[in-house]
Amino acid sequence: xxxxxxxxxxxxxxxxxxxxxxxxxxxxxxxxxxxxxxxxxxxxxxxxxxxxxxxxxxxxxxxxxxxxxxxxxxxxxxxxxxxxxxxxxxxxxxxxxxxxxxxxxxxxxxxxxxxxxxxxxxxxxxxxxxxxxxxxxxxxxxxxxxxxxxxxxxxxxxxxxxxxxxxxxxxxxxxxxxxxxxxxxxxxxxxxxxxxxxxxxxxxxxxxxxxxxxxxxxxxxxxxxxxxxxxxxxxxxxxxxxxxxxxxxxxxxxxxxxxxxxxxxxxxxxxxxxxxxxxxxxxxxxxxxxxxxxxxxxxxxxxxxxxxxxxxxxxxxxxxxxxxxxxxxxxxxxxxxxxxxxxxxxx
Ligand SMILES: Cc1cc2nc3c(=O)[nH]c(=O)nc-3n(C[C@H](O)[C@H](O)[C@H](O)COP(=O)(O)O)c2cc1C
Ligand SMILES: CC(C)CC(=O)C(=O)O
Numbered sequence: 001x002x003x004x005x006x007x008x009x010x011x012x013x014x015x016x017x018x019x020x021x022x023x024x025x026x027x028x029x030x031x032x033x034x035x036x037x038x039x040x041x042x043x044x045x046x047x048x049x050x051x052x053x054x055x056x057x058x059x060x061x062x063x064x065x066x067x068x069x070x071x072x073x074x075x076x077x078x079x080x081x082x083x084x085x086x087x088x089x090x091x092x093x094x095x096x097x098x099x100x101x102x103x104x105x106x107x108x109x110x111x112x113x114x115x116x117x118x119x120x121x122x123x124x125x126x127x128x129x130x131x132x133x134x135x136x137x138x139x140x141x142x143x144x145x146x147x148x149x150x151x152x153x154x155x156x157x158x159x160x161x162x163x164x165x166x167x168x169x170x171x172x173x174x175x176x177x178x179x180x181x182x183x184x185x186x187x188x189x190x191x192x193x194x195x196x197x198x199x200x201x202x203x204x205x206x207x208x209x210x211x212x213x214x215x216x217x218x219x220x221x222x223x224x225x226x227x228x229x230x231x232x233x234x235x236x237x238x239x240x241x242x243x244x245x246x247x248x249x250x251x252x253x254x255x256x257x258x259x260x261x262x263x264x265x266x267x268x269x270x271x272x273x274x275x276x277x278x279x280x281x282x283x284x285x286x287x288x289x290x291x292x293x294x295x296x297x298x299x300x301x302x303x304x305x306x307x308x309x310x311x312x313x314x315x316x317x318x319x320x321x322x323x324x325x326x327x328x329x330x331x332x333x334x335x336x337x338x339x340x341x342x343x344x345x346x347x
Contacts, residue, residue, distance in 0.1 A: 003315075006279075006280070024172055025174050026084075026306075029164070035253075050332050057334060059328035063293060066216045066218070070103050073288060073336045074284055074294065077242075078107035078298075088310065092310035102317060108128070127151055155218045156206065156219055163197055216238065218236065218238035222241065229265050246276070272291060284327070285333075297316075297320070
């Protein structure tokens with residue numbers, strides 16, 4: 001069989017290899033999946049207007065985020081349950097991220113403990129994604145584990161005061177991990193706690209977290225400019241414009257459409273990242289032209305992992321990097337920083 005040439009082809013291979021209920025869990029979203037589709041469609045609606053004769057030379061794709069260097073402006077978004085895609089699970093993903101020189105955000109709902117992810121990929125730069133648990137003593141134990149494992153930032157997901165209704169999962173009866181797998185970061189003594197998505201979590205908890213740890217705290221899931229400004233008042237170090245890949249509240253706008261408003265509100269005070277619908281290098285360039293400091297990819301990494309394990313993730317990240325480089329060259333840009341909103345226009 002011909003090797004997949006792009007993220008979409010990786011998805012086809014992954015779909016063939018995965019249990020249908022697991023494919024649906026990865027691919028699906030909330031409600032009518034309006035937002036899932038909108039994320040990709042928004043990038044397709046933006047056209048690129050390259051500059052000519054710039055003599056820009058070979059492009060540089062590296063970025064520095066919260067003090068960590070990444071060789072490309074594409075991070076691994078936090079996604080749950082990697083062992084559904086490959087027996088090595090998050091260990092394979094972390095090794096591939098390290099090989100690609102990028103940052104992996106380990107999900108709190110990973111099926112390999114964060115300590116074991118770090119041990120398996122000592123070269124990897126890991127950030128840890130957290131759902132603040134209402135039991136703050138338990139939250140603190142998780143934070144301490146992430147710190148001790150060497151994670152260098154906390155990414156707090158704030159779009160989940162409850163669970164999105166995912167009808168594919170309901171139809172498939174997919175409501176738990178198979179025997180022998182669990183959310184290893186939720187172990188607490190001799191039990192594994194369920195993840196609580198609580199409507200009681202508020203800005204007060206962000207203040208508590210900031211006092212709890214020296215790690216920089218990023219918020220993932222901010223979609224309103226006013227909330228972005230509020231986040232700055234609470235000492236947050238970075239923001240992710242994210243609608244959770246359309247998996248929480250359906251009918252949120254596409255992240256590419258939300259990005260300019262958040263970038264304007266933040267005014268360069270902290271890095272703004274975007275996730276949702278990034279499938280091509282040109283999508284990365286469009287997001288960065290609109291002011292993102294970097295992007296993160298969720299499903300593309302899962303497609304690589306399901307298709308070919310660690311090698312598949314490395315291939316997906318490598319393809320995206322090559323596509324970003326090519327897009328920068330063709331836009332006449334010397335680096336990902338050499339982009340501005342005039343490069344894109346609605347089509
Ligand atoms: C299967 C799956 C599991 C996810 N698990 C988490 C998670 O544990 N924590 C989190 O903050 N976001 C989670 N997300 C959301 C991603 O971090 C990210 O926002 C989203 O996937 C970006 O969209 P994309 O898949 O189009 O790249 C998950 C997404 C998928 C597809
Ligand atoms: C286990 C879930 C909490 C992971 C998640 O955030 C998701 O499936 O979108």
